[in-house]
Amino acid sequence: MPKIFEANKKAFITGNEAVAWAALAAGAEIMFGYPITPQNEVMHYWTRLAPEYGKGFLQTEDELSAGFTVCGAVQSGKKAFTATAGPGNVLMQEPFGMAEAMRLPLFAVIQQRGGPSSGTVVYSQQEVTLTTFGGNGEGHRIVYSTATHQEIFDYTIKGFNAAWKYRFPTFLLGDGYQAKMREPLEMYNPEERGIEMVKTYPLVGLEGKIGEDREPQHLCNIYSLEEELYEVVMKFAAEHEAISPELVEYEEKECEDAEIIILSHGVVSRAADDAVKILRAQGIKAGYFRPITLRPFPQKQLREAINRRPARKLLIAESAYGQLDRLTKQEIYGETVAIENLFMPGVGIIDYDIINKVKSIL
Amino acid sequence: MGMIAPAIPKSWYLPSKPHKFCPGCGHGIVLKALGETIDELGIQDQVVFGCDIGCSLLSWNFFACDSTQTHHGRTTPVMVGIKRSRPELITIGYMGDGGGYSIGSQHLLNSAVRNEKVTLILVNNTNYGMTGGQMAPTTLPGQKTETSPFGRDVDLTGYPTRGPEFIAELTPDSAYVARATVSKYKQLRRFLRNALRNQMEGNGFSFVEVLSTCPTNWRTNAQQTWHFLEEEMEQYFPIGEIKTPFGKGDK
Numbered sequence: 001m002p003k004i005f006e007a008n009k010k011a012f013i014t015g016n017e018a019v020a021w022a023a024l025a026a027g028a029e030i031m032f033g034y035p036i037t038p039q040n041e042v043m044h045y046w047t048r049l050a051p052e053y054g055k056g057f058l059q060t061e062d063e064l065s066a067g068f069t070v071c072g073a074v075q076s077g078k079k080a081f082t083a084t085a086g087p088g089n090v091l092m093q094e095p096f097g098m099a100e101a102m103r104l105p106l107f108a109v110i111q112q113r114g115g116p117s118s119g120t121v122v123y124s125q126q127e128v129t130l131t132t133f134g135g136n137g138e139g140h141r142i143v144y145s146t147a148t149h150q151e152i153f154d155y156t157i158k159g160f161n162a163a164w165k166y167r168f169p170t171f172l173l174g175d176g177y178q179a180k181m182r183e184p185l186e187m188y189n190p191e192e193r194g195i196e197m198v199k200t201y202p203l204v205g206l207e208g209k210i211g212e213d214r215e216p217q218h219l220c221n222i223y224s225l226e227e228e229l230y231e232v233v234m235k236f237a238a239e240h241e242a243i244s245p246e247l248v249e250y251e252e253k254e255c256e257d258a259e260i261i262i263l264s265h266g267v268v269s270r271a272a273d274d275a276v277k278i279l280r281a282q283g284i285k286a287g288y289f290r291p292i293t294l295r296p297f298p299q300k301q302l303r304e305a306i307n308r309r310p311a312r313k314l315l316i317a318e319s320a321y322g323q324l325d326r327l328t329k330q331e332i333y334g335e336t337v338a339i340e341n342l343f344m345p346g347v348g349i350i351d352y353d354i355i356n357k358v359k360s361i362l
Numbered sequence: 363m364g365m366i367a368p369a370i371p372k373s374w375y376l377p378s379k380p381h382k383f384c385p386g387c388g389h390g391i392v393l394k395a396l397g398e399t400i401d402e403l404g405i406q407d408q409v410v411f412g413c414d415i416g417c418s419l420l421s422w423n424f425f426a427c428d429s430t431q432t433h434h435g436r437t438t439p440v441m442v443g444i445k446r447s448r449p450e451l452i453t454i455g456y457m458g459d460g461g462g463y464s465i466g467s468q469h470l471l472n473s474a475v476r477n478e479k480v481t482l483i484l485v486n487n488t489n490y491g492m493t494g495g496q497m498a499p500t501t502l503p504g505q506k507t508e509t510s511p512f513g514r515d516v517d518l519t520g521y522p523t524r525g526p527e528f529i530a531e532l533t534p535d536s537a538y539v540a541r542a543t544v545s546k547y548k549q550l551r552r553f554l555r556n557a558l559r560n561q562m563e564g565n566g567f568s569f570v571e572v573l574s575t576c577p578t579n580w581r582t583n584a585q586q587t588w589h590f591l592e593e594e595m596e597q598y599f600p601i602g603e604i605k606t607p608f609g610k611g612d613k
Contacts, residue, residue, distance in 0.1 A: 030447055058446055061472035065439040068432065068469075072443025075430055076410070080447065098433055204410045204428035204444065205451045211426060216375060218423040219430040222415070 004053070009187045015178040018149045019083065019109050020045035021187050022156030027197050028107075029078045030056030032069040034088060037121035038176035039111040042083040063088040067095025067106075074104050075219070077202025079160060083109035085176075086119060089127050089134075096169050097135035101221040103236075105163035105200075109156070109172045111179040114346035123176035124346040125266055128323035131171050132295040138233060140240045142170040142247060143295040145265040149185040151292075152178060157190050157197075164198040166243055173294065175319075177267050177348065244296035251290040254280065255305040258287025260313040260358060261337075263302070265291050265324055268317055268349045275354035286358060287311065294324075299331035306337050313361065317342040317354050371397030373406045375426040382420050384491075386587055388544040388574030389417060392485055393424055395547060396454070399554045400427065403562070405452050410444050412437045414457035414466070417491040421456055435466025438473050441480045452561055455482040460490045463499040463523040470525075474532045474567050481561045481568040483554070484525060487576040488595065495579030499523040502598055507579070522598060526571050530604040536566035539605040543573035545592050546601065556608055565607050573599055 004025045013021075019042045023031070031050075033043045043059070050057050060066040066082045073080035084092055089110055099106035112127040114120030133139035142162050144155040155172050163170035190197055208214040223229040251269070254276055255261055264272040269290040279286040289305050291298050306314060314337045318324040321343045329339065342349065342357045370376070374397050383389045400406055409427040413419055415434035422431040432440045441455040462470050462484040473480065489507050490496040497510040500522045504513040530539045538560040542550040550572060557568040573595050577587045 032443065056446060058442075060439065061468050064436065065442075065469055065472070068436045068439035069443030069446065071432075072412075072430075072440035072445075073447040075440070076444040076448040076451065078447035080443070094433060095436070098436075102430075202448075204430055205408075205448050206428060208407070210407055210428075216426045217428040217430075218375075220422050221431060221433075222419065222422075 003189050005187055005189055010184065011187055012182055012184050013149070014041060014180055014182050015149050015152045015174055016041035016111070016180070017045045018152045018185060019156055019172070020049060022153040023081055024049055024053060024055070025187065025189055026157045026160040027079055028055070028081055028160065030073055030080045032058050032060055032066045032073070032080065032082050034060050034063045034066045034084070036063070036085050036088040038113055038179040039083040039085050039109065041179070042109060063091035064094055067092040068098070070106050071095050071098055071104050074106055075203045076205050077200050079164070079200050081107040081109070081160070083111065085111045086113040086115055086127070087117070089130055093130065093134040097137055098221055099169040100135065100137050100140050102219055103167040104169065105167050106169040107159050107163045108169070109174065112173065112175040120346060121176070123319065123348060125175060125268065125319040126323060126345060127173070128294060128320060128327060131173050132327065138237060139295060140168050140236045141295050142166065142168050142293070143173055144171065144292060145173045145294050146178060147267055147269050147290070149178070149183045153185055153187055157195060161198045162247065164200055168240060173266065175267055240296070247293055248296050248298040248301065249292035250298035250301050251288070251292060252301065252305050253288040255287035255289060255308055255311070257285055257309050258311050259285040259309070260315055260362060261287040261289050261305060261311045262315045262317060262354060262358070263289050263324070263328060264317045265294060268319060271349050271351045272317060272354055274351035275358070278351060278355055279358060284358065284362065294327065297327060297331045302328070303332055303335060306332070306335055311337055313338045313340055315340045315342060315354070315358060315361070317349055317357070319344050319347060319349055321345040371401050373397045373400040373425050373427055375423055378423045381424060383417065384578045386575060386577035386584065387417070388487065388572070389421070389485060391544040391547065392483065392550070392572050392574060393421055395550045395554055396483065397425065399551060399558060400425070402555065403558055405558070405562070408450065408452045410451050410453050412441050412453065412455050414461035416458040416461055418456050418458050418461065418485060419492065435461045435464070435469065437461065438466055438469035438482060441482070442473055442478050445478065445480050449479065452558065453480045455480060457482065457484050458491070459484060459486045459488070459498045459500040463525055470529070471532065474529045474537070474569065477534055477537060477566040479561055479564060479566060481557045484569070484571045485574045486571050486599065487574045489576055489579050491576050491579055502594060524599065526569060526604050529569050533567050533605065535605070536607055537605055538565070538568040538607060540603040541571045541573065541599060541601050543591065543596065543601050544575065545588070549601070553603065556603070556606060560607060573601070
């Protein structure tokens with residue numbers, strides 16, 4: 001694979017631009033996309049980089065088509081991706097479901113915007129449920145929730161690898177703030193960091209003469225019998241559960257003696273991190289826990305963090321009305337820690353929102 | 363003297379035969395013509411065959427060609443995704459009138475406008491067969507279906523979609539657009555050959571609608587079935603090459 005960067009490259013760019021560069025560094029070969037704010041600049045940067053690096057791009061007629069063209073491209077063995085948001089993410093649940101059913105290595109970047117419906121074009125964390133458990137299936141997906149531009153770069157590379165290694169559809173869950181703001185990061189060629197890119201391979205359009213060298217491929221996502229589908233879904237579930245321990249990622253700070261643990265994900269975790277520092281300086285024993293993978297969820301690690309002191313309270317802070325809260329409760333069912341919440345659907349959360357909430361409940 | 367075995371295309375996948383289409387259904391004829399055309403052009407190893415949901419779904423393992431099955435209406439974008447990624451492959455999308463003209467119409471229309479180098483075959487039997495015979499975009503005026511039990515009322519539901527005609531309007535001269543019928547087998551073969559040649563030569567979008575039969579949902583006997591196909595359907599849906607880069611169209 002050709003080197004994209006001569007040396008490690010320090011940059012001060014938007015998150016959408018970081019996605020495009022990271023996809024290039026990860027060896028992505030073609031992007032399919034449809035305009036929707038706040039992900040547009042992923043396409044804008046990709047279309048400017050594509051000719052120079054011999055990459056493909058197609059602006060499709062809608063998000064259904066963008067998702068299904070990615071499904072076709074990865075079936076033919078090419079590293080393909082898309083990016084979307086909000087109502088586009090809703091439409092893409094159909095192709096994402098097919099990717100789940102056919103175990104296609106689809107990679108998509110979701111830059112969350114406000115909802116329901118057209119909502120706002122700005123920001124939210126309201127696409128957690130949709131991205132983790134959307135579709136008429138069981139959520140056999142991999143979802144990384146990033147908090148910084150460095151993570152956007154790192155996890156785009158990691159996301160392509162997870163998709164092609166495990167063959168579950170994989171998502172980078174960002175948001176409008178991360179998409180549009182600029183911040184510094186270091187870009188690199190994955191190989192120079194010891195990251196081996198997983199080799200791609202086709203499911204259709206294989207080498208060799210049919211009937212002599214090989215059998216024809218017949219891929220499907222529909223079954224005649226209940227029992228056939230049952231076998232397939234149970235196998236997916238077992239595989240998804242088996243790989244979960246090696247996939248889960250999280251960040252934990254100051255939970256050893258924490259009376260209250262603040263649980264957040266994505267960009268809100270930056271406010272939580274600041275809030276914990278300020279609360280600690282004021283003598284309040286606050287801790288910080290952040291799932292990086294929302295699917296699979298670091299439930300074992302969160303249970304351990306809660307039970308270390310044990311914490312009396314868990315404060316779930318999110319820019320949604322309880323999507324992380326529901327996800328967490330189902331994952332840590334049985335824990336007796338009191339769960340409080342700070343739900344601010346579709347608006348940003350700053351350190352003082354969290355600090356004030358903590359003081360009101362301690 | 364023993365029975366003479368029917369000639370079976372080399373590109374058919376024998377473990378899936380006999381096929382599962384209803385007796386009297388036209389799909390078998392279309393797929394036989396397609397199989398013979400794949401054999402004739404020697405492209406079995408380059409073809410990626412994609413099928414839709416609906417009766418066309420039953421073709422998912424019909425050919426000894428790499429095949430993939432998609433969602434209702436979504437075969438077109440999957441074929442486009444494959445072709446855009448691997449132009450050396452020959453992509454054949456296979457769908458019904460509901461999948462192509464209704465739920466997947468935006469994909470059909472836009473892939474035609476973009477002159478995508480794919481070949482799409484749409485089987486028109488004037489109804490949704492697999493789901494039990496509902497009204498389709500192609501249901502004829504006055505035709506009874508499960509959702510137009512008193513006959514299609516054009517004041518309420520409009521006139522049948524003439525697909526090849528509208529696709530011809532959307533495409534440049536390098537596209538191939540035709541309507542065939544299962545009642546004219548040699549012509550069907552020729553149209554399919556041209557539609558595949560057009561993709562192989564890298565010219566542009568290739569589309570063949572094939573008029574077909576559905577005695578199960580039409581509730582017709584053999585004679586009535588053939589009458590409906592040859593008289594009523596052909597009257598509304600004229601047969602012929604509407605746009606071809608290969609010289610004069612065959613009307």
